[in-house]
Amino acid sequence: MNKYNKILIICVALLLSSCATYTPQYKVENFVQTLPNTTIEKTFYLVGDAGNAKMNESTKGLSILKKVLDTAKTKDDYLIFLGDNIYQKGMPEKESSERALGEHRIDAQIEATKNFDGDVIFIPGNHDWYTNGVEGLRRQERYVNKKIDNKNAFLPTKGCPIESMEISDKVHLLILDTQWYLANWDKNPTINDNCEIKTREKFFLEVEGELKKHSKKTILVAMHHPMFTNGIHGGKYSFDKHIFPSKKKIPLPVLGSLAAQIRSQGGVSTQDLSNVHYNKLMRRLSTMTRDLDRVVFVSGHEHSLQYIDSDGLKQIVSGSGSKVSSVSLGKDGLFAYPGQGFAILDVYKDGSSNVRFFGNDNGNPKLVYQTIVHHKEKEFDFSTIKNSFEPEVLASIYNKDEVKKSKLYQSMWGDHYRYVYGTDIKVPVATLDTLMGGFTIDRQGGGQVTRSLRLIDKEGKRYSLRAMRKSVTQFLQKGVFKYTYLEDGFDDTFTEDLLSDFYTSSYPYAFLAVGTLADAIGVYHANPKLYYIPKHPELGKYNETFGDEIYFLEERPGKEYKNEVTFGKPDDIESTDDLLSRLRKDEKYQMDEEHYIRTRLFDMILGDWDRHSDQWRWARFDTKNGKEYRPIPRDRDQVFSNYDGILMDVVKFVVPLVRKFQVYDGELKKVRWINQSGLPLDRTLTQNSGKETWIEQAKYIKENLSDTAIEKAFTNLPDNLQDETIEKIKRDLKLRRDNIEDIANRYYTYLSKHVIITGTDKDDLFEIFREEGKTTIKISRIKGDKKQKLYSARSFTAKETKEIWIYGLDDDDRFVVKGKGSNLIKIRIVGGQNNDTYAIENGRKIKVYDHKSKPNTIEKKGGAKFILSNIYDYNVYDYNKYVGKTNTITPFIGFNPDDGLNINVTDVYTINGFKNNPYHSKHKFRAAYYFQTEGYDLSYSGEFVNALGNWNFLIDAVYTSENFAQNFFGFGNNTFNLDDELGLDYNRVKLGIWSFGLGVAKKDRYGNEFSVKAAFEGIEVQDTQDRLITSGLDFVTVDPVFFERKYFTNLDLMYKFESYDNDINPSRGMLFKLQTGVRTNVEDTNRTYGYIYPRLGFYNSITRDRRLVLKTDVIAEINLGDDFEFYQAANLGGTKGLRGYREERFTGESALAFNGDLRYSFNTFKTGLLPLQLGVFGGYDIGRVWLDGEDSNRWHDSVGAGIWLNAIDTIGGQLGLFSSDDGLRFTFGFGMSL
Structure with a gap:
């Protein structure tokens, strides 16, 4: 074959590999046209990209939607406009000549709902962001809310990324603004001014939390950009696009094919699924939802109707409310329709759901496709489940074969506490109907490694029932492979065995001793208890993955526990996110830093390295001058850990982040590494505390954590495990207690090298005094242009501190820098939002960061370097920023x-x-x-x-x-x-x-x-x-x-x-x-x-x-x-x-x-x-x-x-x-x- 012909064949194959058409396509031609004979729980009408009506006209898609709504019973139903509500660039300013057309395009959609008796919701699409970013979005939000007379008609509000709506006991609606994620934040530097979510990673964590919280329900995830699509944004182009690439229909056959190829495969547009940023978003969301039973993604963006089932993930695309483009079936498509129309999703009381798609037939709605989305919930077979049990059993976490390892294996991978996991202990048997008066299951929980169920008792108090055996796949999925779904790929592999063995590094029953130790020094704590939970009828469908093993039951601290002594009998209990939000909101919210430091030093005594932000709840106490918070640590499953072994030492040497996995001894040599998980909160919550506070709390622990308390605490562990291992742990624990002042001094030395200081979201005055080798920072509120009472003050020495970051946060802050000393500490000042004022006398080693696009007042530079830019990460405070x-x-x-x-x-x-x-x-x-x-x-x-x-x-x-x-x-x-x-x-x-x-x-x-x-x-x-x-x-x-x-x-x-x-x-x-x-x-x-x-x-x-x-x-x-x-x-x-x-x-x-x-x-x-x-x-x-x-x-x-x-x-x-x-x-x- 001529070599030029070979090149031609390759080019033709490229051209034909991504073709779409303008004809309807079905994987199965004859779809069922009758509705399921079951009771509807909730109905959702779905139409997207409906914002292209001509002046004084409607669209074909909106017209047929109106005809359906005019005759349907729609009380308590929902109608969701899925974005791109105003083409081409969202809502213009009132003075713009395009404003009237923009308003008409919203009005045309609202007019279609005139006889709709349910709730109408508009969500944003990418085109809605294209005029002034968030501000343009807020203009549309205000107009829609006023026109419909509902402050929640445009969601999410304020340009934020998430809105979570309780629809019923069986249905939940999660609305995501995907353009928020895809946008270039440096071009929208104030994008999150009014949002608690400031980072994309926090967005993912919030989404994951909402999905977990409502995992028992059918969850609709409404977002403009589809996770799966076989239209133009999914890289599928009609043949004519290869010939006529532009709207002017000028024939450019070669250039047209190249343009289609570049866009379809290259991801050059952030609006295409092939774009690396778009793809990353969808891969993460896909990984989160793969294991959930009933999730439906509903989207617009494509100007077609599609139904896609990708390995169990259901995607409805309804984006042809006013426009039409070509489409194909693709890999997982069941239906594709290149015409104006809309979709109706019915969710039934038995958990099943059904979707219908309607197209335009000479101005009348025509059913073009219908299918079952989810079948009814499967009933668990209880025929083999027992109803009666012995009061106690002998049980172990691992079986005996799992803990048998060769001498070589033990020398390379360590001894850990392996034998304890294979030792039978006597455990009380409990069932959910009788335990502590009876529990109901709220939902399945679980962190990166734990498998758990969320329970509610008769008084409404919440508990966590956690399996003692940890999940390897869960750890890998949530902690390592966040963008790749693992399914069961690691089951029955050496990797699973190795990681299961790795978990034996933590002493499994040590948490039983923690409460008594904590009581001795006034540290708050939960009260876990050990049970054997068999498979039994009250577990319901959870019998598939839970039961017939050892669990511990622990309170989930919340407002229901106001009278709990071990939580301090607080006025309220809040999450870490709530705490951080309150602390920046107003100076009346304060952290009891002494109590927090004592608790953190107690963590170090215990060797508890796993102290990330979700491992805490916060007891709030109302005082004369405001509200004070104290920590409630939870999940004490990593105390007294023993990560020994030659290979573990090698890994720790090569990979620094693994150095938090240490051998429990009396010295705690590497205090820096064991605190890596807790470091962000430590920097955030100890801003006012110097070395003397850390040493003072260390002395308190040393004086009050007596040998008697230690001996008593370990009697809570199983009798047959009171052996030499426990004796060694007690000896090391006493040594750590005796060394706690040295530990506190070493950790403070590390912590104080880099300090972060924050104000509030109100007007604050920052007074920075720089003397010889010393810097003092004082913060006061400003009210009516007058300085108020001091609410924060701390001094630093150049010997201890190398760098200080000062965040003004929101509102109009004033930064005053005085003093002419030398040997100065490097300071970064981040002004934050609004008009900040700077009066700097001595700006040596000072860098100031503020918005270029917002007004700032610089009274005196004093030699400081001002970096005025719209780089988002420079101007926003993220306590979790990794340093x-x-x-x-x-x-x-x-x-x-x-x-x-x-x-x-x-x-x-x-x-x-x-x-x-x-x-x-x-x-x-x-x-x-x-x-x-x-x-x-x-x-x-x-x-x-x-x-x-x-x-x-x-x-x-x-x-x-x-x-x-x-x-x-x-x-x-x-x-x-x-x-x-x-x-x-x-x-x-x-x-x-x-x-x-x-x-x-x-x-x-x-x-x-x-x-x-x-x-x-x-x-x-x-x-x-x-x-x-x-x-x-x-x-x-x-x-x-x-x-x-x-x-x-x-x-x-x-x-x-x-x-x-x-x-x-x-x-x-x-x-x-x-x-x-x-x-x-x-x-x-x-x-x-x-x-x-x-x-x-x-x-x-x-x-x-x-x-x-x-x-x-x-x-x-x-x-x-x-x-x-x-x-x-x-x-x-x-x-x-x-x-x-x-x-x-x-x-x-x-x-x-x-x-x-x-x-x-x-x-x-x-x-x-x-x-x-x-x-x-x-x-x-x-x-x-x-x-x-x-x-x-x-x-x-x-x-x-x-x-x-x-x-x-x-x-x-x-x-x-x-x-x-x-x-x-x-x-x-x-x-x-x-």
Whole structure:
């Protein structure tokens, strides 16, 4: 076959792989048209993208909706407009000439609901954000609410991202503003002024919490952007879009196909599912909801009607209220309709649900599709469930075989408390109907590792029933693989066994001792009790995953426990989020810092490392002067942990974040690491406390935690476990108590190095006094322009504190800096919202951050550096912002004929600080060794985020040994390969290289990167005999200094866009890279040349199940001018364009290559270690080089195949065998990506 025809076939395949049509499509043609014969709980009318009515007109979609609503019984029903309520740019300002049209487009939708007797809800779409961002959204909100006369008609309110609505006992509505997530927050710096959710991660946590809370119900997740779609935003285009890409219908067949290809696969628009940002959002939401029984996603965005069932996740797309676009069935589509219309979702009392889609039939509504969404709830088979039980049983957490380990295993992985988990203990048997007067199940709970049920007793008090055996899959899913659904891939694997064994590092029954210890020092605590819960009728459907094991029952502190002595008998009990919201709201809310510090020191005595924000509740006490909070710690399942073992020590050395897993002893050597989980709250809640407070509380504990209290506490543990292990824990506990002042001193020393101070959301006065080596910060409220009573004050010394961050938060704050001392502490002042005033006398080592787009008053700079910008992360306070260092080491091993076996190790050292975008700086060290040539190379690259305004600062360096090799076969497209006669070494050129470069780069979260770099490099060609390079080539012999080191300067510009739906195994994606620059020989500046290196690659799935993927790549190298060295020439071969040839096989002034692979992915399957996915590929390459003066029409090609593997998107490998005119070439590579 002609090689040009092969390229044509690839292009045609690309074009046809993403076609949609304007005809209805059904997976099953004859759908059932009768409604289920069951009682309706609630009905939802769904219509989206209805905001394109012409002036004084309605739309076809709205007209048929009105006809249905006019005749239907709609009392207590819901009608949801799913966004894009006003095209093209949302609600204009009142003065705008477009305002009347904007109002009409809302009015047309409201008019359609004139006879609707239920609740009407508008949610925002991306077009509703396009005029003034949040402010434009608020304009639409005010108009809609006033027009409908309902303050909750536009949701979520205030431009915030989430609204959670209790519809009934069986139905819940969760509304998400997905454009809030997708928006560029730096262009909307005040986006979260009125929202408690300030970060995208907090958004995910809130969504997950709401899904858990209502998991027993049918949950409708209403969001403008669909999770699944087979329309334009899902990369499906009609054929005419390849011919007429623009609205002007000008025929541009080639450009049209390229435009469709770039948008459908490249994700260049944040409004397309293929966009990396959009995809990340949906992958996270998908992972959260996969295990829930009854979730339905309802969306607009696409101008079509669709119903999709993706592995149990249900997606209704109803976005054709006023517009129409092409659509296909795609992989999981059951129905696709390219016409105006709407959907009706009925949720029934038995838990089932049904969806109907209506289209336009000459102005009348016509049922175009109907299907069951969820079947009725499955009834659990109780026939094998007992009704009577013995009062006590002997039971263990693990069975005996699980805790039997070899001596070698124990030495490598540690002893932990393994034997305790396999020891039978006597436990009382309890059933939910009789325990403590009887419980009802509220819902299933659970954190990252625990499996639990939420219970409610007869008095309305809430409890948690937690399984003593922890879940491995749950830990991996929630803690590690947040964007990849694991299903049951780790069940019955070595990894599951290893992690199950890892959990035996915590003493399982130690929490039984904590209450008595806490009482001795006045620390609040829950009162857990141990029970054996059998499978029994009262567990209902939860018998499937709960029962027949040991549990502990513990209170869930809330307002119902106001009289609980061990919670301090407070006036109320609040969550951590509520506490933090109150503290910033007004100075009348204060933390009892002494009590908090005492509790945290108690954590350290216990060795409890797991003290993140959700492990606390807060007792509120009403006082004369305001409201004071004290901590109630909960979930004491990690006390006295013993993370021993040789391999654990190695992991702790390599990965700093794992260092919180320590061996329990009497000293607590690494106080910094054990407190990593609690550090954000410690910085937030101890702002007014100096070292003396920490030492004072340490002394209190030392004096009051007596030996008698310790001995008494451990009598609460099972009798048969009162052994030497318990005695050792008690000895170490007493030693920690005796050492607690030293522990407190060491932790305070670490904590005080970096201090965060916050004001309130009201007008505050910050007075900062800088004396010799000392800084004092005082905060007062401002009322009526007058200073009020001081509510916060603390002094810092330069010896203890290296940096202070001061956040003014909201409203008009005033910052006054006085003093002329030296030896000053570095200070960052973040003004926050509104008009802040700055009067700074001594601004040395002070940086001030505030909004560029908002007014600020600078009375005096005093030499301080003011950074006025709209970078969102600079101007917003996030108490959970990670400040620290992480280190990740990833190995790689590979083989190719040129290098032989090669190994390399990459060490990435990441520093997180103030400028986390997404990190403060990153340092990458790489070392590689090549066995065939005995050469090695070392490299370093550093990136410092926003070091120059919005630009990152770059630095890199490379060094190679003199044995580092590059191939050279001569210049031209027709060179010979004499491997068989002369061996591989003949074409190897040994090069000694070093280089150093500096540059700047700008990146965004959407996949764009632009950089400018300047480099200085030195390259020396080794004079190695019996090689082509020393065989008397003309360009070598005419250069008397050819084998001496040459020095070059290089100015390089690069733009790159990269977007994949999965980084390890893409089924859709695009890479575009354009690199250009100029390089000059320092000692002979006449030898200067330019270069252009373009590259364009795509991944296109060409089957509905997305298993068969076409990967294409076009690469080129163009040198401008002839004054380059041979090792700077354009070349092809090996990993660059022609996989069947040796590296650098063809060398010239310019080069061009096309690569195409057909990749097929098999189902993921279990192995003894990890879930594994295999795939195969077949590939074809074609390319050539050009050289002035050479007459060649030859194109070189290679063909081959290979196997790839992927383990949980973290470990990957590939083997390939390609054939060319030069023979066969085998390669493999295996590595990790963390």
